[in-house]
Amino acid sequence: MDHFIIQGGTPLSGEVTISGAKNAALPILFAALLADSKSCFSNVPKLRDITTTEALLKELGAEVYWQDDKLIVDGGTVDSIVAPYELVKQMRASVLALGPLLARFGKAQVSLPGGCAIGARPVDIHIQGMRRMGAQIEVENGYIHAQVDGRLKGAEIFMDTVSVGATENLLMAATLAEGKTILENAAREPEISDLAKYLNNMGAKISGAGTSRIEIEGVERLGGCEHSILPDRIETGTFLVAAAMAKGDILCKNTDHLSLEPVLEKLREANAHIEVTENTIYLDMRERELKAVNIKTLPHPGFPTDMQAQFTALNVVAKGSAIITETIFENRFMHVPELQRMGADIRLEGNTAICGDTPKLSGARVMATDLRASASLILTGIIAEGETRVDRIYHVDRGYEHIEDKLSALGANIKRVSELTNSEQ
Ligand SMILES: CC(=O)N[C@H]1[C@@H](OP(=O)(O)OP(=O)(O)OC[C@H]2O[C@@H](n3ccc(=O)[nH]c3=O)[C@H](O)[C@@H]2O)O[C@H](CO)[C@@H](O)[C@@H]1O
Numbered sequence: 001m002d003h004f005i006i007q008g009g010t011p012l013s014g015e016v017t018i019s020g021a022k023n024a025a026l027p028i029l030f031a032a033l034l035a036d037s038k039s040c041f042s043n044v045p046k047l048r049d050i051t052t053t054e055a056l057l058k059e060l061g062a063e064v065y066w067q068d069d070k071l072i073v074d075g076g077t078v079d080s081i082v083a084p085y086e087l088v089k090q091m092r093a094s095v096l097a098l099g100p101l102l103a104r105f106g107k108a109q110v111s112l113p114g115g116c117a118i119g120a121r122p123v124d125i126h127i128q129g130m131r132r133m134g135a136q137i138e139v140e141n142g143y144i145h146a147q148v149d150g151r152l153k154g155a156e157i158f159m160d161t162v163s164v165g166a167t168e169n170l171l172m173a174a175t176l177a178e179g180k181t182i183l184e185n186a187a188r189e190p191e192i193s194d195l196a197k198y199l200n201n202m203g204a205k206i207s208g209a210g211t212s213r214i215e216i217e218g219v220e221r222l223g224g225c226e227h228s229i230l231p232d233r234i235e236t237g238t239f240l241v242a243a244a245m246a247k248g249d250i251l252c253k254n255t256d257h258l259s260l261e262p263v264l265e266k267l268r269e270a271n272a273h274i275e276v277t278e279n280t281i282y283l284d285m286r287e288r289e290l291k292a293v294n295i296k297t298l299p300h301p302g303f304p305t306d307m308q309a310q311f312t313a314l315n316v317v318a319k320g321s322a323i324i325t326e327t328i329f330e331n332r333f334m335h336v337p338e339l340q341r342m343g344a345d346i347r348l349e350g351n352t353a354i355c356g357d358t359p360k361l362s363g364a365r366v367m368a369t370d371l372r373a374s375a376s377l378i379l380t381g382i383i384a385e386g387e388t389r390v391d392r393i394y395h396v397d398r399g400y401e402h403i404e405d406k407l408s409a410l411g412a413n414i415k416r417v418s419e420l421t422n423s424e425q
């Protein structure tokens, strides 16, 4: 298992090129299963979750290969409807195979993803929605067994919780259903708009993506097409927070400020100077006092839960105290005990973290527990005095492309140390 060694106290300054968004690429790659021909994707980030997705698509029979920097997925060769536990357990988003397989082949067997470090994360809304479209679904032996006589039927579906994954799964399923589907209380994340853009280019008839009411007129077939994945707003936000914490300046290139407004607003409140163009964001924190900011996570366009851990770290470094309230996941404060090991003054009370004024942060050996928690430990390690070792960085590799190279280019002293496991020796 690899770990990072960080020598803290270096300034951060310079430019970083943002990768394609993991959370857009994953549903879009699964949507390629709906087509009976090849799709060609650019701006796909090179991440562990993408490798897992490639393996699952291949398991289903899709031809998947890289051509230069483009990822090709041929839905036309799919010949299996079983998404096995061994792959699904590696990545929860694998459950997004359910909607496309059921809609195209009339049946699907997808392993239940199970719980996750940040919360229980059930998939009941996905299942209920597909039942409303006429599917018979049983959960047996840890698998979702779904089938439908003929095609799925369009339906009006009200989701009682705003769910990104359920909106995506039902949106994909509805594209090949008979008649019209209406998704009410849909999630409005930019990644859903990107998915709908790809599906419409494949021949789907979707309107309203990006709003809480999405209408889908089902079609009989979809064909592959080209698509460029939108920039990663969470990776962008993570680098902006890193520069703010280090009191440096940073230019994020190949990004999109519109999808990041809730985060930029909080950075302005924290006293950062920010300038945007169509595809860049510049943040300057030099000679400015970083101020602690209250945060409450909410579905988009509220403040994203995937930026909560990074802002917890920012508040530790900032002047003043602030309260962070997590409303999306029930267990998303696992970075807090690790930050406390570095000297952070944080008190946990239920779903809130009260961040006080921390006089001094010192390097320590800490453990990454999930993807964004890992990011918060790395950012704090860059600020802390002395050496920080971050263990279990396979979590980071799920969602950040070459994070150590990008941070090193900005001035951080961070090194990956590879350790051979017993089975590799
Ligand atoms: C691959 C991907 O895009 N992951 C993102 C996606 O995860 P994901 O799609 O899993 O998150 P959801 O939006 O579905 O989860 C939101 C809340 O709804 C609950 N819920 C969800 C589905 C369901 O059937 N029943 C139910 O109760 C969840 O437990 C959670 O409390 O959105 C999250 C919320 O912005 C982000 O943190 C993740 O990074």
Ligand SMILES: C=C(OP(=O)(O)O)C(=O)O
Binding pocket: 023, 092, 093, 306, 371, 372, 399
């Ligand atoms: C929670 C996240 O991802 P996933 O839903 O893939 O676990 C994330 O990207 O922060």
